[in-house]
Structures are given as structure tokens and as C-alpha cells.
Amino acid sequence: MQYVDCLNVFVRSVDLGSITSGGRDLRLTPAVASKRIKELEAHLGVRLLNRTTRSLTPTEIGKVYYDHARSVLESIRESEAAVAGFSSAPRGTISVVAPLGVGRRLIAPLVPEFVAQYPEVNIRLRLSDRKVDMLADNLDLAIFLGELRDSNLKFRKIASCERVLCASPKYLASHGHPKTPGDLLRNDHNCLLLRYPRSPEYFWTLQGRDGPERLEVAGRYDADDGDVLTRWAEEGWGIANKPRFDVAEALANGSLVEVLPDTPPVSATLGCLYPHRRLQDPKIRLFLDFAVMRLKETLFAGRR
Template identity: 65%
Template sequence: MPYLESLRVFVRVVDLGSITAGGRDLRMSPAVASNRIKDLETRFGVRLLNRTTRKLVPTEIGRAFYDSARRVIELLDEAEAVVSGFSGTPHGTIRVTAPLGLGRRLIAPLVPRFCAEYPGVEVRLRLSDRNVDIVADGIDLAFFLGEPKDSALKWRRIADCRRALVAAPSYLATHGTPEAPHDLAQHNCLLLRYPRSPEYYWLLQSKDGPIKMMVNGRFDADDGDVLTDWALAGQGIANRPRYEVAEHLASGALVELLPQFAPIPAQFGMLTPHRRLQDPKLRLFADFAARETRGIFQTGA
């Protein structure tokens, strides 16, 4: 077992690029993770990783060993999944990722409830509005808003996520209320951006079909909740999922703009590597999450 644990540590360290990150992902200290790597290097009498001031890079033999070690870990996980399926008692770890706002509001509350029902399962939730490399980061299930493009992953659609253009009454009192989509060009639009993000636009609905509106703003953020906070503070117009701003719309803290040109809904669903589809604990969690979240979007929040 110590050898297999060392293999897991080595694979995660290479996946995440540092001993600290790899150890944290496996819930062990950097010192313990580092010792696991040293044990492997001592066992084989070779250096597996080159340590620089900025990151860890596998040596040539380390890269070859990583490819084989990863296959071993995947086969072991698959074997455990088969046994779990026959025993009817799922156990093991599920690595889940989701966008920040969606993850906080919808996914995080599900985790304790699911784990209470299946105490043999651990869920490790990572939240980020940035693009995630699901395969390279060892993610089992990724909640996703938008149009998935990776054909190497299995897409399971859950619901359409309706969106709304919103602003605070104080902003509208100072800057006026847009009456048509082209008026947005004269407003401070609060943008969700991240490094290497593409050209920015809002895709709006109309009776004649989609309207692609190029929009601009004086500041942007890579956290959707920050955009909502800025909108509440009267700083501009935000394009937000309706479920995230429903409470503010109901209270009057935010006002919906151009409802006849509402943003085109984004697909909400889950992405899973094909190799993980037969894992019973993953299927259970996916079914549970789909059942619990679908109603939130269908009720028209």
C-alpha cells in the first residue's frame, strides 16, 4: 500500500505541477508528499523530477514513469469501482469542479447531503471561473455553463440557465436606462474575463434571431459574484444568471433591463471523462446533482 500511495502522490504532483499542490489534493503535508517522491526515487535509483525555483518538471525517465503510473492508478480506480458496484456500497473519492457562483450556491450545499447518504464517498470540490483542463487535472465531474467543445468528454445536459441584464436603480438614475441593445455601447458593462479570454460579446435574443453585441467596460473580474456586487453598488450593467440575482430583482436592489432582448440561456450540465462513466459512485453523484439542481432552473428563479 505505501508503494501505491507513493504512485498516487507522484501522479498528482506531476498533474498539478508542485509537491505542495499534489499533497494538498491528497490531504497530506508537503513534507509527507516530498518523502513519497523520494521513496520512489530511492526505490528505482533515478531522479524522477527536476526541481526548479518555479515548478517541478518530470525528467525524461520521470515522464515515461508518469505515463505508466497514471495507467496503473486508473486501472486500480476502475477495479475498485467494479467491486463497489457489486457490493452496493460505493466508496472512494470524487473530484468535482464548478464555476464559482454556481458552485457556492448550488453544488456546495449538495456535498454534505450526498456524503451523509453515502458515507464511504469523499467529495473534493474545486471552484473556479477559469477554464479547467478536466483530464490533465484529474477531474471526475465538471459542472459547466455554456457550449462544451471537448469531444473526449461525455456531456450530460441538465437544464437551460436563463440570464438577465441587470443594474441598480442608482446607476440608471445617473446614466439612463438602455432602450435597445445598441444602447449598451454607451454604458459601463461589467465583464467576466480571465487570462487569455476571447473577444467579449453578449449574445441577446430577439424576434429576428440572436444579436451579437460587442460590449465594453472600465473594469472586469474573473469572479461572477464580484460583477453582481459591482452592479448592486451602482457601477454598471451585468449579464448574470437569473437564479443568482433573483433575490435582488425581487427586492428592487437590481432592475432587469431589455427583457425582450434577454441574453440567450446557457446550457447547464456536467462533463465527465469517458473512462469514468462506469464508476457507481460517480453515477450516483451525477444523478443526485442533476435531480437536485434541475428544479432550481425550471422554477424560473
């Protein structure tokens, strides 16, 4: 029995609520993942999981074992990180999560470049505009764009990113150009909103003439994918609030037009979140330094 592999499958299956999902997260087939769980239960002589066709939950013994298993896996990870400092080349897997637009346009191009320099490192890149739990999802780094709230994670700022309100010429011809932030609250304007369960973005904050102005905007369309909002804006369905880098091409080719340029949205902070202990791993520290350097080059390239 590959004991550490079995521990990994067990912990991820509990985290994700199914053996299939736990195995998929570790790049194992459902059959192999199920076999690992059975081997672990046979080795321990107890049932760790209650399985039904619709759910998977740990038994009382399984709950106790889960806590210890997570601790063991974290200790192994820290031990490997300590030893990695003496290796001639970094190796292993780095799990990174990023918002969809940031991930597609800024982070994804960096991954092949980094792996070309360090071929024994694997990068697992997850893209999501939803809030993630780094510790529960066993992530090493999270690229963050927005307003940083209280967090028990370490944070490294990369840049302040300008945001813009934008809409298509078709939409503006039909609904008119807003003249003031308050115009966005009129019923004849449709604001495209990034929303998902427990989303904090139910309002827009603009740089008003007398300071930040918070607007509880509304609209008939919302989505949990920022690229969908951009597409809707280009098709003439409303006004979107987007990072400038995310819609730079659309602004340049005229498919989107900047709205209220004198009172734009407040800038968003782009940075990286990580559990403090993860940065003790040389490969994670290398990727973070590399990503910060390359992102600054990309974002500030046109400002020199």
C-alpha cells in the same frame, strides 16, 4: 513504501508543478509529500524530478515514468470501479468542479445531503469560473454553464438557464436605461465582463427581434469571479450579464433591476461533463443522477 500513494504524489506533483501543490491536492503535508517522492526515487534507483527553488520538472526518465504511472493509476481506478458494483454501499472520493455562482448556490447545498445518504463517500468540490482540464486535473465531474463547444467528454444536459442583464437603480439613474441592444455599445454605458486568460466571453449575445445579436461590449471593469461582477453591479458600477437564478434575490429586493427585458441574453446550458469511463464507477453515477434530479427540482420549482 506505500507504492500507490507514492505514484499518486508523483503524478499530481508533475501535474501541478510542485511537490507542495501535489501533496496539498492529496491532503498531505509538504513533508509527507516530499518523503513519498524520495521513497519512490530510492525504490527505482533513479531521479524522477529536477527540483529548483522556483520550479519542478520531470527528468527524461521521469517523463517516461509519468506516462506509465498515470496509466497504472487509471487502471487501478477502473478496477476499483468494477468491483464497487458488487459492494453493498458506495465508497471513495468524487472530485467535482463547478463555476463559482453555480457551485455556491446550487451544488454546495447538495453535498452534505448526498454524503448523509452515502456516508462512505467523500466529495471534493472545487469552484472556479476559469476553464479547467478535467483529465489533467483528475476530475470526475464538471458542472458546466454556458455554450457547449466541441469536447471529447460526455455531456448530460440538466436545464436551459435564463440569463438577464441587470444594473442597480443608482447606475440607471445616472446613465439612463438602455432602450435597444445597440445602446450598450455607447461610451456612457459600462458593461461588467467575466474575463480570464483564454476566456471566450468577450461578447454578449442577446435575443434580438430578428434573431441572436452578438455585441462586442466593453467596460472599465472585468474579473474572473462572477460574484464580483454581481457586487459591482449592486454598487452601481455597471451592467452585468448573469444567470437569473444567480441574481434572483437581488432582483426581488430591488438592489438590481432587469435591463432590456424584451431582448435578454440567450439562455445558458446547465449540464455535466465527465470522462466516459468515470461513469462506470457506481458512486459517480449515483452522484450525477442525484445532482441532476435535485438541480431540476430547484430550478423548476417556481414553474409549476
